[in-house]
Amino acid sequence: xxxxxDRKLMNxxxxxxxxxxxxxxxxxxxxxxxxxxxxxxxxxxxxxxxxMSKPKFIGLQNYTHILFDDPFFLKSLINxxxxxxxxxxxxxxxxxxxxxxxxxxxxxxxxxxxxxFLPYVIMVSAVATVWRWxxxxxxxxxxxxxxxxxxxxxxxxxxxxxxxISVVLVVLWWRVGYxxxxxxxxxxEIPRTLYESAQLDGANTFQSFWFITLPLLRPTIFFVFxxxxxxxxxxxxxxxxxxxxxxxxSTITLVHYMYLxxxxxxxxxxxxxxxxxxxxxxxxxxxxxxKTMRQTYV
Amino acid sequence: xxxxxxxxxxxRKILSMIALYIAYTVFILVFLMPIxxxxxxxxxxxxxxxxxxxxxxxKSVTLENxxxxxxxLPNFFRWFFNSIVVGVGTVLLTVFLSALASYGFARLRxxxxxxxxxxxxASLLLPVQLTIVPLFLFFTKLRLADTYISLILPxxxxxxxxxxxxxxxxxxxxxxxxAAKIDGCSELGIFFRVVLPLSRNALMAVxxxxxMWSWNSFLWPxxxxxxxxxxxxxLGLALRLGVGDVAGGTAAPRWGIAMAGSFMASLPAxxxxxxxxxxxxxxxxxxxxxx
Numbered sequence: 001x002x003x004x005x006d007r008k009l010m011n012x013x014x015x016x017x018x019x020x021x022x023x024x025x026x027x028x029x030x031x032x033x034x035x036x037x038x039x040x041x042x043x044x045x046x047x048x049x050x051x052m053s054k055p056k057f058i059g060l061q062n063y064t065h066i067l068f069d070d071p072f073f074l075k076s077l078i079n080x081x082x083x084x085x086x087x088x089x090x091x092x093x094x095x096x097x098x099x100x101x102x103x104x105x106x107x108x109x110x111x112x113x114x115x116x117f118l119p120y121v122i123m124v125s126a127v128a129t130v131w132r133w134x135x136x137x138x139x140x141x142x143x144x145x146x147x148x149x150x151x152x153x154x155x156x157x158x159x160x161x162x163x164x165i166s167v168v169l170v171v172l173w174w175r176v177g178y179x180x181x182x183x184x185x186x187x188x189e190i191p192r193t194l195y196e197s198a199q200l201d202g203a204n205t206f207q208s209f210w211f212i213t214l215p216l217l218r219p220t221i222f223f224v225f226x227x228x229x230x231x232x233x234x235x236x237x238x239x240x241x242x243x244x245x246x247x248x249x250s251t252i253t254l255v256h257y258m259y260l261x262x263x264x265x266x267x268x269x270x271x272x273x274x275x276x277x278x279x280x281x282x283x284x285x286x287x288x289x290x291k292t293m294r295q296t297y298v
Numbered sequence: 299x300x301x302x303x304x305x306x307x308x309x310r311k312i313l314s315m316i317a318l319y320i321a322y323t324v325f326i327l328v329f330l331m332p333i334x335x336x337x338x339x340x341x342x343x344x345x346x347x348x349x350x351x352x353x354x355x356x357k358s359v360t361l362e363n364x365x366x367x368x369x370x371l372p373n374f375f376r377w378f379f380n381s382i383v384v385g386v387g388t389v390l391l392t393v394f395l396s397a398l399a400s401y402g403f404a405r406l407r408x409x410x411x412x413x414x415x416x417x418x419x420a421s422l423l424l425p426v427q428l429t430i431v432p433l434f435l436f437f438t439k440l441r442l443a444d445t446y447i448s449l450i451l452p453x454x455x456x457x458x459x460x461x462x463x464x465x466x467x468x469x470x471x472x473x474x475x476x477a478a479k480i481d482g483c484s485e486l487g488i489f490f491r492v493v494l495p496l497s498r499n500a501l502m503a504v505x506x507x508x509x510m511w512s513w514n515s516f517l518w519p520x521x522x523x524x525x526x527x528x529x530x531x532x533l534g535l536a537l538r539l540g541v542g543d544v545a546g547g548t549a550a551p552r553w554g555i556a557m558a559g560s561f562m563a564s565l566p567a568x569x570x571x572x573x574x575x576x577x578x579x580x581x582x583x584x585x586x587x588x589x
Contacts, residue, residue, distance in 0.1 A: 018485050019411075022402030026395040026460065027414070033455035034421055037432035044431065101321055112322050114575050115329045121571040121578075122333070123514050125535035126560035130336045133553060139350055141335060148351075173328070178582060185583030234425055237516035241536045255427050255517070262431050263521055275428045282425055 044272035051266045062273040073274065075249055076257035079164060083253060084232045086168040091228060092221070094172060095179025102180065103187050113184065117177030128241035131170045132157070157243050160250035167251055171238055179224055186220035187213070226289050233282050254278050333564075340364070340558035347554045363558035367539075370555065376527050377534035378563070380446070381513055384530060387450040388512040389505050396459030396504065397497075401489050403460065404467035405475065415464070418457045427517070434521050444525045453512055459504045462585060466500040467493060503581025506574065513567065531563050 045062055049055035066073040098116060102109045119127070134141045135156035143153035156166040190213065198208045236255040239245060245252035252260075254274060262271030334354070339347060340363050342356040349357075367374055402408075403415045429452065437448045470493055478488045494501070519530045529537070539559045571578060 016408070019402050019406045019408035021486070022398045022406060022489075023408075023414070026399035026454075027418075029395060029451075029454045030418065030421060030457065033433065033452045034424065034429060037429035037436070038424055040432040041428045098325065101318070101325075104318060106315065106318055106322075108319070108322050112326055113579070114572070115326050117575070117579060118333070118568065118571065119329055121510065121567040122564045123532045123535070123567065124516055125532045125539070126336070126564045127332075128536070129539070129556045129560045130332045133339070133557075134332060134335070139348055139352070141352055144350075144352055173332070177329075181579045181582045182585070230423065230425070234427060237532075240516070240520075258427060258430075259517070259521070262434075268431055268435070271431050275425070275431065279425055279428055282423070286423055 041272045041275055044269055045276045047269045047272075049267075049269040051268070055269065058269075062270055063277075066270065066273060066277070072249070072252075073257060076252045076254050077277075079250065079252055080233060080235070080254045082164055083168065083235055084229065086165065087171055087232050087235075088225070088228055090168065090172055091176055091179050091232075092225060095176050095224070096183050096221075098176065098180040099183035099187055103184060113180070116180050119174045120177045122174070124237045124241050127170065127174055128238065131242060135166055158247060160248045163243055163247060163250045167239060167242060170242060171235075174238070179228070182220060182224055183217070186217050190216050222289070222293055226286060229285050229289070230282055233278065233285070254281075333568075336557050336561050336564070339553060340561045342554055344552065344554050363554040364562065366552075366555045367559045367562065371534070371538055371559070373527050373529070373534060373538075374559065374562075377529050377531045378566075380528060381531040383446055384449045385509045385512045387446060388453045389508050391450060391454045392456060392459055392508045393501065393504055395454055396456075396463055397494065397501065398489070400460050400463035400467050401493060404464045405470075405488075405493070406485065418460055421457050422461065430518065430521060433518075437522055443522050444528045446528075448522045449515075449519060449530070452518065453508075453515070456508075459508065462504055463497070463500055466497055470496055499577075499580070500584070502577055503584055506578055506581055507585075510567075535559055535563055 044055065046057060046059055047055040048058045048062070102113050102116065137143060137153060137155045137158045140156070142156065147153055155162055157163050194212050195208055198212060203211070234255055235253050236259070239251050239253050239256055240259075243251045245256050255278065258271050258274040258278070261267050261274060338354055338356060341359045341361070343358060343360045343362060346353070346357055399418075403411060403418075433452055434443075437443050437445075442448045474492055474496075475488050478492050483491065514532060515530070516532050516536075519533050523529050523533065526534070526538070539556050
């Protein structure tokens with residue numbers, strides 16, 4: 001009788017233990033290397049901590065400092081928003097257009113799809129090196145062709161007014177293949193029979209786009225937009241390598257500023273604060289997206 | 299009347315075909331041009347690099363830039379090796395952990411399973427930059443800066459693989475796993491012998507993703523690695539080959555060498571991609587659909 005009870009207990013324990021075996025390792029890593037550091041970062045944002053002394057709790061001083069006393073931070077904030085506003089719609093619309101183009105039943109569309117995605121696999125440093133040359137004001141390739149067409153040469157990355165736009169164009173070349181691929185997959189999921197029956201009912205191209213394609217593509221567009229938004233607020237490596245945040249700080253982004261604060265000036269508390277601000281912005285962005293999506297879906 | 303309509307409809311079709319082909323050509327050129335330029339410049343002797351008007355086909359082809367990269371940057375291949383070690387290590391660790399966890403979330407029942415999974419997905423929204431400063435202090439205090447471990451371990455805390463694989467595992471018919479259970483197979487056994495072999499495509503997609511992400515990772519290696527011989531490839535290129543650096547700081551940039559280095563670094567990824575491009579793009583399509 002006792003043995004039966006013991007065996008049942010053993011079996012129960014085993015049953016409870018098995019999920020832990022599967023899910024445990026990953027969750028531990030998540031906790032140790034993701035969740036815990038974020039909690040610590042949150043706490044650090046309320047501290048003053050440079051590399052020499054011990055951390056000192058100073059409440060909201062870091063926040064008030066960067067928001068009200070730090071024009072450099074505000075510049076990075078504006079630059080980041082400028083970048084997102086420029087790049088996100090561009091990446092989405094061009095990606096969508098290319099997906100349409102490369103979905104047409106013509107020879108050569110496979111090659112186009114493959115090549116469209118090719119820039120994506122090239123590392124940021126190589127991308128930056130090439131484009132720094134292409135963008136060179138005096139002997140760069142792009143200005144050479146502009147001049148041979150009779151146009152003025154453009155100070156792509158030499159002028160503060162143009163620099164961010166130039167960065168966005170590079171990112172467009174570099175990353176649009178990703179969006180194109182996802183949109184293409186979404187387009188291909190739409191059954192052809194829908195278009196055929198619409199055509200029988202007399203719908204033209206625009207109508208079938210508006211009433212069939214767009215609604216069915218909405219989840220995909222939503223995903224690309226939200227994910228694209230989240231990643232574009234975090235922009236850093238392309239700016240670091242292409243323009244180093246210049247000229248005249250016109251391309252410094254939030255993450256770049258965070259890097260400088262933490263690892264050039266060793267203000268770890270301040271860097272943590274910038275990170276929290278970044279998180280807050282992304283959080284609000286995602287919240288807005290989900291709220292508006294719920295409204296349109298009802 | 300009918301024949302006129304048919305002819306103009308055909309004319310329109312031909313015109314739109316021509317327009318389409320023109321558009322295709324333009325886009326193909328736009329995507330290819332910078333890469334070809336990189337290669338072309340890397341083959342030019344230093345004197346010709348700045349020649350004006352710029353030439354696509356070099357007047358004289360030389361390999362001296364490539365030789366210069368190797369001699370001026372003795373760590374170049376070390377960087378390459380580092381990136382591979384970190385990439386492979388990250389893939390092994392991440393895929394292993396994610397697959398195990400995804401199986402647990404997809405096929406096992408336990409208390410709190412769905413809430414925990416929701417939390418895991420929510421972690422995807424947390425920007426990784428929030429972890430950078432604390433992790434830097436953590437690894438530095440443990441004297442683990444400048445190590446492979448510091449590059450590999452944090453990358454495993456990424457819920458993306460779990461997200462993808464769980465969807466996939468949920469789609470495996472229960473008849474298969476039930477049959478294995480009846481045969482006396484343990485959960486672990488089912489995982490290794492039934493589910494994993496069936497998930498080749500999904501696993502390959504996750505592998506490619508994680509490897510590419512690790513290969514291109516920039517911010518974290520920049521922060522945690524200071525020793526030149528431990529740098530990863532993107533880092534080494536940017537910091538040591540950053541135009542203007544090879545040949546001493548603010549001197550005139552040596553574009554030929556910079557392009558050669560960049561091309562050498564990009565070639566493996568390009569080849570890798572062209573060979574496996576179908577897997578790449580179907581993997582990405584998978585994320586879009588599941589997302």
